Amino acid sequence: MRESTLWVLHIFAGAIILVLLGLHMFIMHLDEVLGVLGIGYSEPIASESVFARSEQAFFMVTYILLLGAALYHGLYGFRNMLFELTLPKAAETFINWSFTLVGLGLFAFGTYAAIFVFAAKFAKEI
Amino acid sequence: MVQNSKFRNNKLGLWGWLGGGRFGAERYAYALHRLSGLGILAYFIMHIFVTGTRIGGLESWQTAMNKFATPFFKFGEFLVFLAFAYHALNGIRLAITELGFGLGRPQRPVFPYKSSVIHQRPLFIAVMILAAIIMVFGGADFYLIK
Numbered sequence: 001m002r003e004s005t006l007w008v009l010h011i012f013a014g015a016i017i018l019v020l021l022g023l024h025m026f027i028m029h030l031d032e033v034l035g036v037l038g039i040g041y042s043e044p045i046a047s048e049s050v051f052a053r054s055e056q057a058f059f060m061v062t063y064i065l066l067l068g069a070a071l072y073h074g075l076y077g078f079r080n081m082l083f084e085l086t087l088p089k090a091a092e093t094f095i096n097w098s099f100t101l102v103g104l105g106l107f108a109f110g111t112y113a114a115i116f117v118f119a120a121k122f123a124k125e126i
Numbered sequence: 127m128v129q130n131s132k133f134r135n136n137k138l139g140l141w142g143w144l145g146g147g148r149f150g151a152e153r154y155a156y157a158l159h160r161l162s163g164l165g166i167l168a169y170f171i172m173h174i175f176v177t178g179t180r181i182g183g184l185e186s187w188q189t190a191m192n193k194f195a196t197p198f199f200k201f202g203e204f205l206v207f208l209a210f211a212y213h214a215l216n217g218i219r220l221a222i223t224e225l226g227f228g229l230g231r232p233q234r235p236v237f238p239y240k241s242s243v244i245h246q247r248p249l250f251i252a253v254m255i256l257a258a259i260i261m262v263f264g265g266a267d268f269y270l271i272k
Contacts, residue, residue, distance in 0.1 A: 011221055011224065014217055014221060015221070017214075018214055018217065018218070021210065021214070022214065025207065025210055029203075029207050029264060029267060029268070030263055030264065030267050031267065032266075032267045032271035033263050033266060033267045033271060035271075036271060045191070047184050047187055047188050047191070048184075050180070050187065051180070051184060051187070054180060067174070070170055071170075074163065074166070074167035074170060075167070077160070077163050077167075078163075078164065078167060081143060081160055081164075084142055084143065085139060085140075085142075106171065106174050109174065109175075109178060110174045110177070110178065112181075113177060113178040113180055113181050116180075116181050117180045117181065
């Protein structure tokens, strides 16, 4: 893929992260402040709350979307920083492949976990 | 955007990552943007594995959470929150300027010079103030409000 396309995807992924991670941070880490304002999500890190969210399709889908966008944005950004060191061509190829494989592996694991917990709800109901 | 290394030779090494020379506050903000990004990436990879413990059920998740319920990890989490606030707000500035907004119109280099860096300074100050406000709210949430 062309470098300019990868760069545009990097910025696009950043925009997705800004929205989804922004929501995540506000819900999870500004809960007390939001609670004072009367708009908080009570006890967001409590186990029951975590599993209640995980069993909702909306959270499962947004979690996977955020996972993919964040992995791409982070690993591509890190790759660019390493490439600035003007490494030998073989090292750049190694970085490209290893980052791609690591990214795909982490995405597969995170997606599996999200779908597994979501599907477990239906297993319980059956 | 990165071109293949055969086209140029970066002799700055790691200083190229961290240093801004005389390019001003925006360049150092960019260096800090990348450092905070690396921190967030490291945390995020750990976070994927931690949240993956949900596969083991409620008990497995609770065991993992208990391991991290220490002041050390709480402070680490707070640092990640600070990094997020900075990286997100500065990232908005970088995306805006990357798309060519807020830089002013091109001008002939006639004295007194007006650089695009000076032109975007108000945007830089605005996002830093916003980031600082979110950081203060985060600090209150982590340590003050119970």
